[in-house]
Amino acid sequence: MKTHTIQVTVDLVILTIQEQQLRVLLVKRGVRPFEGECALPGGFVREDESLEEAAARELEEETGTKNIFLEQLYSFGDPKRDPRGRVVTVAYYALISPDRAELAAGSDAASAAWYPVAKLPKLAFDHPNILDVALNRLRGKLEYTTVGFELLPKKFTLSDLQQMYEVILNKSLDKRNFRRKVLAMGILRPLKEWQQTGRKPARLYSFAPQT
Amino acid sequence: MKTHTIQVTVDLVILTIQEQQLRVLLVKRGVRPFEGECALPGGFVREDESLEEAAARELEEETGTKNIFLEQLYSFGDPKRDPRGRVVTVAYYALISPDRAELAAGSDAASAAWYPVAKLPKLAFDHPNILDVALNRLRGKLEYTTVGFELLPKKFTLSDLQQMYEVILNKSLDKRNFRRKVLAMGILRPLKEWQQTGRKPARLYSFAPQT
Numbered sequence: 031m032k033t034h035t036i037q038v039t040v041d042l043v044i045l046t047i048q049e050q051q052l053r054v055l056l057v058k059r060g061v062r063p064f065e066g067e068c069a070l071p072g073g074f075v076r077e078d079e080s081l082e083e084a085a086a087r088e089l090e091e092e093t094g095t096k097n098i099f100l101e102q103l104y105s106f107g108d109p110k111r112d113p114r115g116r117v118v119t120v121a122y123y124a125l126i127s128p129d130r131a132e133l134a135a136g137s138d139a140a141s142a143a144w145y146p147v148a149k150l151p152k153l154a155f156d157h158p159n160i161l162d163v164a165l166n167r168l169r170g171k172l173e174y175t176t177v178g179f180e181l182l183p184k185k186f187t188l189s190d191l192q193q194m195y196e197v198i199l200n201k202s203l204d205k206r207n208f209r210r211k212v213l214a215m216g217i218l219r220p221l222k223e224w225q226q227t228g229r230k231p232a233r234l235y236s237f238a239p240q241t
Numbered sequence: 242m243k244t245h246t247i248q249v250t251v252d253l254v255i256l257t258i259q260e261q262q263l264r265v266l267l268v269k270r271g272v273r274p275f276e277g278e279c280a281l282p283g284g285f286v287r288e289d290e291s292l293e294e295a296a297a298r299e300l301e302e303e304t305g306t307k308n309i310f311l312e313q314l315y316s317f318g319d320p321k322r323d324p325r326g327r328v329v330t331v332a333y334y335a336l337i338s339p340d341r342a343e344l345a346a347g348s349d350a351a352s353a354a355w356y357p358v359a360k361l362p363k364l365a366f367d368h369p370n371i372l373d374v375a376l377n378r379l380r381g382k383l384e385y386t387t388v389g390f391e392l393l394p395k396k397f398t399l400s401d402l403q404q405m406y407e408v409i410l411n412k413s414l415d416k417r418n419f420r421r422k423v424l425a426m427g428i429l430r431p432l433k434e435w436q437q438t439g440r441k442p443a444r445l446y447s448f449a450p451q452t
Contacts, residue, residue: 036286038247038318038329075247077327081318105316105331107249107292116288118249118329120316174385 036107036116040084041072041157043103043123043164044093046131046144047181052197053144054161055092056151063113064154070161071142072119085122092142094132099125099180104163111156123164125180148200172198176217179237187225187232188212216240247318247327251295252283252368254314254334254375255304257342257355258392263408264355265372266303267362274324275365281372282353283330296333303353305343310336310391315374322367334375336391359411383409387428390448398436398443399423427451 044055056068071092075084081102090096100122107118131144145151147165150158171177172195181194192208212218219238224231255266267279282303286295292313301307311333318329342355356362358376361369382388383406392405403419423429430449435442 035246036249038249075318075329078320080320081316081329102315104313105292107286107331109289109291118286118292118331120318120329 036118038075038081039072039117039119040075040081040088041070041119041121041160042085042088042092043070043121043161044089044126045123045147045164045168045181046126046128047194047197048128048131048144050193050197051146051148053146054150055142056145056153057092057142059154067154068145068151069154070121070157075120081120085120089122089124093126095126095130098130099177103160103167106156106160108156119160121160121164123167125168125177127181127183129183168198176237176239182237185221185223185234185236187234189232191218191235247329249286249292250283250328250330251286251292251299252281252330252332252371253296253299253303254281254332254372255300255337256334256358256375256379256392257337257339258405258408259339259342259355261404261408262357262359263411264357265361266353267356267364268303268353270365278365279356279362280365281332281368286331292331296331300333300335304337306337306341309341310388314371314378317367317371319367330371332371332375334378336379336388338392338394340394379409387448387450393448396432396434396445396447398445400443402429402446 042055046053046055055071057071059065059067059069071088073084073088075081079087082100085100085102086096089098089100103121103123105118105120109116111117111119147161150161153161168177178194178198181198182190188209191212192203192205195208196203217237217239218235221234221236223234225234253266257264257266266282268282270276270278270280282299284295284299286292290298293311296311296313297307300309300311314332314334316329316331320327322328322330358372361372364372379388389405389409392409393401399420402423403414403416406419407414428448428450429446432445432447434445436445
């Protein structure tokens with residue numbers, strides 16, 4: 031049986047919400063190809079690690095954070111997607127709440143920063159496509175899962191919750207309808223705490239999925 | 242940057258419905274490892290083809306059929322999943338209607354046949370896990386997409402449709418509730434043809450998704 035040599039990488043679409051914008055972590059590439067351009071963080075899979083382990087390692091290298099939502103997205107393997115040769119990449123996406131979204135730029139990244147998804151720089155490789163697939167997955171999952179809560183801090187107001195949906199779906203939602211629907215889902219626990227930042231105090235909630 | 246050599250394969254979970262059972266295409270392996278055992282069909286990705294092209298090629302080799310539903314499922318890359326060395330496999334799943342489910346055993350398969358998912362032989366590699374992931378994906382998608390129609394012939398009765406849901410979900414559904422729901426979805430076109438096989442003639446329908 032004839033076999034071929036392909037290199038395998040993992041690439042990460044790490045998303046957060048900052049300043050009322052959905053943002054993605056990008057690195058400025060410090061090496062060729064595409065030196066100086068922005069790219070999704072990622073790297074080669076090591077001989078002794080699984081794909082999940084490689085993704086978790088890269089995630090920790092870039093963000094200094096473990097134990098955040100990380101899910102395999104899709105694998106991309108166009109023969110011409112990397113000028114260095116045949117590279118198949120297994121993309122993952124991660125969701126990180128704003129209170130944990132700190133950065134630790136990895137060794138192969140000249141710099142890493144959060145960029146608004148709505149206003150991106152030019153991206154290297156097929157990374158625009160990978161990012162699109164991630165955003166579509168997230169928007170799809172928002173409809174039938176509670177994955178969006180990964181993007182909220184432990185305690186949040188109903189305005190925070192609505193804003194999370196709005197920035198991901200990129201559209202405004204009617205406040206009364208939204209509150210009625212999410213409260214009817216029975217997955218929010220009202221806390222005895224209020225947030226004082228707005229004109230009037232806003233009740234804080236926590237996410238309490240039914241078991 | 243240190244790079245590693247990993248081999249990349251595609252594996253296919255090809256599903257159909259035959260004799261009121263959900264069935265998966267398996268090959269008896271004619272070569273080591275796991276010679277003589279059953280496995281999902283698959284093979285190495287060629288240097289000049291994308292992952293999708295490799296999956297479509299394997300699908301055509303095994304079934305003699307093009308243009309059927311084929312979607313990337315998940316990539317599996319445990320370092321010990323293949324005794325031959327480091328092999329990452331990108332799994333795809335395909336759905337093929339009973340009227341098109343003919344077989345053409347590929348070159349590396351001693352034989353290929355449809356096995357009931359409910360009564361499987363021992364499977365080689367991590368293929369039990371890959372099959373589980375495919376079945377979970379299909380069951381999940383059945384809830385919020387019309388993907389199940391890929392498993393029906395062009396003209397079908399409401400009994401055929403209900404049976405398709407029942408064999409995938411592996412549970413009985415209430416006939417009246419089921420018919421009320423699917424007719425309310427507005428995606429069925431009643432034909433002026435009836436099927437004469439049962440005790441009384443059953444109306445035939447076609448799938449007419451709204452555009």
